Every structure is written in structure tokens, then in C-alpha cells.
Amino acid sequence: MLTFILFLILCTFSIHLEAAGVPNYVIPGGESIGLQLETGVYIVGKYEVQTSNGNVAPWKDSDIQSGDKILMLDNQEIKHNQDIINVLQQHKHNDILNIQLLRKNTTIYTTIRVIENKNKVNSLGLYIKDRILGVGTLTFVNPKTNIYGALGHGVVDRNNELSLVNGFITRSRIDKITKAEPGSPGEKLASVSSSSIGTITKNKDIGIFGIIDSRAISKPLMKVGKAREVKVGKAELWTVIEDEKVEKFQIEIIEIRKQSNPDIKGIKIKVTDQRLINKTGGIIQGMSGSPIIQDQKIVGAVSHVIVDNPLVGYGVYLEWMVEETA
Numbered sequence: 001m002l003t004f005i006l007f008l009i010l011c012t013f014s015i016h017l018e019a020a021g022v023p024n025y026v027i028p029g030g031e032s033i034g035l036q037l038e039t040g041v042y043i044v045g046k047y048e049v050q051t052s053n054g055n056v057a058p059w060k061d062s063d064i065q066s067g068d069k070i071l072m073l074d075n076q077e078i079k080h081n082q083d084i085i086n087v088l089q090q091h092k093h094n095d096i097l098n099i100q101l102l103r104k105n106t107t108i109y110t111t112i113r114v115i116e117n118k119n120k121v122n123s124l125g126l127y128i129k130d131r132i133l134g135v136g137t138l139t140f141v142n143p144k145t146n147i148y149g150a151l152g153h154g155v156v157d158r159n160n161e162l163s164l165v166n167g168f169i170t171r172s173r174i175d176k177i178t179k180a181e182p183g184s185p186g187e188k189l190a191s192v193s194s195s196s197i198g199t200i201t202k203n204k205d206i207g208i209f210g211i212i213d214s215r216a217i218s219k220p221l222m223k224v225g226k227a228r229e230v231k232v233g234k235a236e237l238w239t240v241i242e243d244e245k246v247e248k249f250q251i252e253i254i255e256i257r258k259q260s261n262p263d264i265k266g267i268k269i270k271v272t273d274q275r276l277i278n279k280t281g282g283i284i285q286g287m288s289g290s291p292i293i294q295d296q297k298i299v300g301a302v303s304h305v306i307v308d309n310p311l312v313g314y315g316v317y318l319e320w321m322v323e324e325t326a
Contacts, residue, residue, distance in 0.1 A: 022322060022323055022325075022326045023142050023143065023224065023322065024223060024224055025221040025223055025224065026140040026141060026142055026143065026221065026222060026224055026298060026322065027140060027141040027143055027217055027221060027222070028139075028140055028222045028291050028298050029138030029139045029140050029141065029148070029217065029246075029289070029291055030137065030138065030238030030239055030240065030246035030247075030291055031137065031138045031171075031172075031217065031240060031244065031246055032135060032136075032137060032171075032173070032174055032239075032240040033135070033136055033137065033169045034133070034135055034169065034170040034171070034172040034190065034192030034193065035132075035133070035134050035136060035150075035151075035167065035168075035169050035170075035200065035208065036131055036132070036133050036167045036168055036169075036170075036200075037131060037155055037166070037167035037203065037208075038079075038080075038130065038131050038166040038167050039129075039131060039132055040069050040071075040079060040130065041069065041078050041080065041081060041083070041084065041128050041129070041130045042068070042069050042070070042129055042130070043066055043067065043068045043070065043101075043127070043128055044066055044067075044127045044128065045066055045126070045127035046059055046064070046066070046126055046127070047125050048125060049115045049117050049123045049125045050117055050118050051115060051117055051118055052118050056115050056125075057125060058112055058114065058115045058123065058124050058125040058126075059112055059124065059125055061111075062099070062111060062112045063108055063110040064099070064101065065103065067103070068101040068102065068108065069101060069102040069103075070084070070099065070100075070101060070128070071100045071101060071102055071107070072098070072099065072100035073087050073097055073098075073099050073100075074087045074090070074091070074098060075098060080130050081128055081129075081130045084124070084128065088114060088124070089122070091114045092114065092116070092122075094113060094114065095114040096111050096113055096114075097111060097112055097113075098110075099111060112124055131167070132167075133192075135188055135190045135192065135285075136151045136208075136288050137150065137239055137240070137286070137287060137288060137289035137290045137301075137302070138150045138169075138212075138217070139151070139289045139290075139291055139301040139318070139321060140291065140298060140301075140318065140322070141212055141217050142322070142325040143221060145211075146214050147210070147211060147324075147325035148169075148198060148210060148212040148217075148325075149208075149209050149289075149321040149322070149324060149325060150169070150209075150289045151208050151288045151289040151301075151303075152206065152207050152264065152288050152289045152290075152301035152302055152303035152315065152316045152321070153205065153206065153207060153264050153288060153303045153304065153316070154203050154205050154206070154207070155203055155208060166200070167200040168196040168197075168199050168200060168210075169197055169198045169199075169200060169210065169212070170194065170196055170197060171192075171195070171197060171216075171244070172190045172191070172192050172193070172244075173190060173191045173243055173244050174188050174189070174190050174240050174242055174243060174244075174286075175190060176189040177189070177279055177280055177284070178284070179280060179284075180280060180281035180282050180283070180284045180305070181281055182307075182308050182309060182310065183308055184307075185284060185285055185307055185310065186280055186281050186282070186284030186285065186310065187284055187285040187286060188240075188241075188284060188285065188286030188287065190286065197212060197213045198210050198211055198212035198213060198216065199211050202324060204324060205262065205264060206262050206263075206264055206303075206316050206320050206321055206324070207289065207301065207316070209321075209324050209325060222293075222297065222298050223296070223297045223298070224297065224298060224299075224318055224322055225294060225295070225297030225298060225300075225318065225319075226319050227258075227259065227320075229297065229299065230266075230267060230299045230300065230317065231256065231294070232253050232254060232255065232256060233252070233253055234250065234251075234252060234253075234294075235250075235251050235253050235269070235292055235293060235299070236248045236249065236250060236251065236292070237249045237250075237269070237271070237273075237276075237290050237291070237292060237293075237302065238290055238291045238293060239287050239290035241276070241279050248293075249271070249273035249275070249276040250272050250273040250276075251269045251270060251271050251272055251273065251292070252269065252270045252272050253267055253268070253269055253292075254268050254269065254270050254312075255268035256268070259320075262316070262320035262323075263316070263320075264303040264304065264314065264316045265303065265314040266300065266314075266315065266316055266317040266320075267292065267299070267300045267314065267316070268312065268314055269283075269302070269312070269313055270311055270312050271283060271311045271312075271313075277311065281310050282309075282310030282311040282312070282313075283305035283310055283311070283312075283313040284305070284310065285305075287302050287305075288301075288302055288303060288304075289301050289302065290302040291318075292318075299317070300315035300317050301315055302314075302315050303316045
């Protein structure tokens, strides 16, 4: 009787999870994806502006550092590089502008000069960027909501902080592999489509998430393996190493960590598939998010490689990622 009651409780709990939007089955991934995150405008460097009278540093008397995020310029909100261009077009040579920056968690107020360069174009002498571009791997799709999970880790900015999210994912084709060696991480070199197949709405420690076009991925459903079900032993890694073909490679789960809260290093894995080793040298950049399959269940996603030994890396439990799609 006690066994029956426990079974009934577990079944009821499973039904409640499904009702809440946390699926027991997902569409497994493995596809290579391109990603673009709008991060706001960051300063990545400074330079002297070439003018008809020599080189000038507009930022010389300013409190401006690489890694600062530009929040306001001339009392106008800055979200994209074009916003700065628009402000500069309203001013003339030697105008002093107020600039508001975010440095770590501190707001900085300073000023900067507008300098007209030798081509008669206004400049601040700052190298800036307003987006992060990259290649990763799709992990899974929640078939009920079309919310996907990918990467197995978050995307960070120059300050090693999670970037604000507003972006999209695209299809990606692997053209070439740079092989990993101890101390030197390898990389997938890819061609990325310009057409979006999904949005990026969350950037979390354990991955990126968003809505994907339901036509983009078509595979049979696979059961989600809970963290408590993962065990040391043989498993598979699904990823792309050529063109757009998802392939299955043998790995070994060599260590599991009990966790009560989400963390990106729950599963320690070792690549054992000789064909993958010959092609990539082990786990390489662009492989993050590759699904980890054990006993016909999707149990995790590749999150990190050990650079000194690229045959070995870590994965995040899929259970944590799936909860983000509810």
C-alpha cells in the first residue's frame, strides 16, 4: 500500500510539472546556431583623432575606460552605435558633451570633446560596439511553448558580467574546424545566415533562451533525464562538426555532482570517440550547448572545456535548463 501511495504521489507531481509548462519530453538539439545579442554600447578602446592640425585625444581630460558602457551622451539615451552618430551630427568641433557611463556597478559622470577629423566628420576617439556575435549549439526545444535552450552557459561582456538580452539566433553551417590542443582551445569556424529563426529573451548563467520558429527543428521527442538519474558511464554528445549535419559521438560521464541549485558544472565528461578526437581534438568553442544523451534520455548540455586537457569538460544538468522554459 505504501509503495502504491508513493507511486501515486510521484505521478501527481509529474502531472503538476507538465501543467506548469515544465515538459517531460523535449525536442533534442545539436544544431549549430549563430547568435547576436544587443548589449548596449560599450567602449572597447580609445584612439587619437587625425585632424588637419595633427592628432587630438578627445577623451584626454575625461574619466573614460575600456569596458565602460555608455548610458547617456549630451543628455540623450544611448542604445546603439547609431545613437552616438546622431548626437555628433548635432554638434561642432570642440563642443564639450556630458557623458554618463556604467563601470561595473558604478555610474560615472564626465565630459568629452567633439573633434572634427581630417575628413570633416565629428568623432569622440572611441572604439565602440553594441552587440555580441557568436556561434554555439542548440540544446533542446520545449514542444509545448517553442521555447528553446542553448549554449549551456551565459554570454558575458568585457566585465565578465551577463549581458542584457535583446537579440536573435540564426542557422549556422560549420565550414572548418580549428583543432584543440592542450593549452590551446579549438574552434568551430562557421558561416552564419542573416535570417532569424528565433529570438533571444533570456541570458542566464546556464544558457540562453528564447522563442524558436517551430519549422526550424524537426526531430522525435526525447525524454528529459532528471539530475538524480544521471550516472557515471557511457553517454553520447550530439553536435555538428561539418556543414549542418548533427552527429552522435561517444563520451564518458566520469563524475556527477549533486546540486540543489542550478550550476553549469554538474556533469564532468570525457570524449572517447576517436573520430571526434581526430577531427576536433576534443571539446572546442562552438560546441557549448551540445546535448548529452544517456539511456535514451537528454540529461545535460556541454558548458565548458578544460583548456589544459580538451578531452575533458563539463556539462549543465538539462533539468535546470528545462525549468527556464516553463
